[in-house]
Amino acid sequence: MVMTYTADEIYEIAEKIERNAAEFYREAAEICPNEETCRLLLDMSEMENEHLETFQKMRERLVEEPGLSIFDPFGRSTMYLQAIADARSWEGRINPMQALTGNETAKEIIQIAMESEKEMIVFYVGLKDLVYFKAGKDKVEEIIIEELRHISALLKKLKSLG
Amino acid sequence: MSMPFNADEVFEMAEQIERNGSKFYRAAAKKFPEVSKLLLDLAVMEDKHQKTFADMRAKLSGTEIQEPVFDPDGQAQMYLRVMADGHVFDIKADPAEKLADKDTPEEVLKMAIGAERDSIVFYAGLKDAVSDRAGKDKVEDIIKEEMGHIVILNQKLQDLE
Numbered sequence: 582m583v584m585t586y587t588a589d590e591i592y593e594i595a596e597k598i599e600r601n602a603a604e605f606y607r608e609a610a611e612i613c614p615n616e617e618t619c620r621l622l623l624d625m626s627e628m629e630n631e632h633l634e635t636f637q638k639m640r641e642r643l644v645e646e647p648g649l650s651i652f653d654p655f656g657r658s659t660m661y662l663q664a665i666a667d668a669r670s671w672e673g674r675i676n677p678m679q680a681l682t683g684n685e686t687a688k689e690i691i692q693i694a695m696e697s698e699k700e701m702i703v704f705y706v707g708l709k710d711l712v713y714f715k716a717g718k719d720k721v722e723e724i725i726i727e728e729l730r731h732i733s734a735l736l737k738k739l740k741s742l743g
Numbered sequence: 744m745s746m747p748f749n750a751d752e753v754f755e756m757a758e759q760i761e762r763n764g765s766k767f768y769r770a771a772a773k774k775f776p777e778v779s780k781l782l783l784d785l786a787v788m789e790d791k792h793q794k795t796f797a798d799m800r801a802k803l804s805g806t807e808i809q810e811p812v813f814d815p816d817g818q819a820q821m822y823l824r825v826m827a828d829g830h831v832f833d834i835k836a837d838p839a840e841k842l843a844d845k846d847t848p849e850e851v852l853k854m855a856i857g858a859e860r861d862s863i864v865f866y867a868g869l870k871d872a873v874s875d876r877a878g879k880d881k882v883e884d885i886i887k888e889e890m891g892h893i894v895i896l897n898q899k900l901q902d903l904e
Binding site for chain 1: 853856857860861863864867868871886887890891893894896897898900901
């Protein structure tokens, strides 16, 4: 059976993704054995919190202006988001925290973070497709670009660790 | 210091990703006849994407080929470079070889979904680097089609499970 999401549910997932990511980076910074990497991870955590706020505001606007719901006449984008959610469940990494044992090296933490960033981008590409311009399509696009930049910063750090 | 990309290199990379995609789907169709029709259809769609990128590359003028892609702060180039260097997206690896340890159609469909997701991440970066004139909208269309591939692959996976 094909399940579909409501706009509220989709924003709730986006908020959860950002909350998990911010928490992941904070926890990762605590266990990370490399001081410079810790700082990068804390910066990332701050940025994910800002994204969380953006999604919260977009979701609040749905209540004020229900007309700004989602545009998905053929249900393709919600089916895509469902497929992405299914893929996350069989990969067993719904929450990036599940992957942390506390014994990871700085390199391993960065690799987990990069995979999580990729997952976020793949989800937001679908989300952006659903959102009306007036409801903040450009904001979702900005968040995608910021997540892409996170991957660059993480890889740069990975390389510097040798 | 990394050399900046020029537009020609960026489109060449996109073409290679699509070539890898078609090669992977054709090899997988041969190995798993149960899902061969779907995989061959996807291979044909990746061929079309490859042609779109080849056309976009061909339309670049002599000057544009050598010029960096539109990227005023250099950020887009940075993540295209890091994605293509093998850590995030290994375009040099032979896609058919990755099938060696896949024994069921379910495994190959999951692998295909992973590869489509990687393509979407790369094209999201590519779209940011390409100017409107060079075909930003075409990259966006290809992203949407790759999203459609994920839906089709996931539906097939559910049918099999």
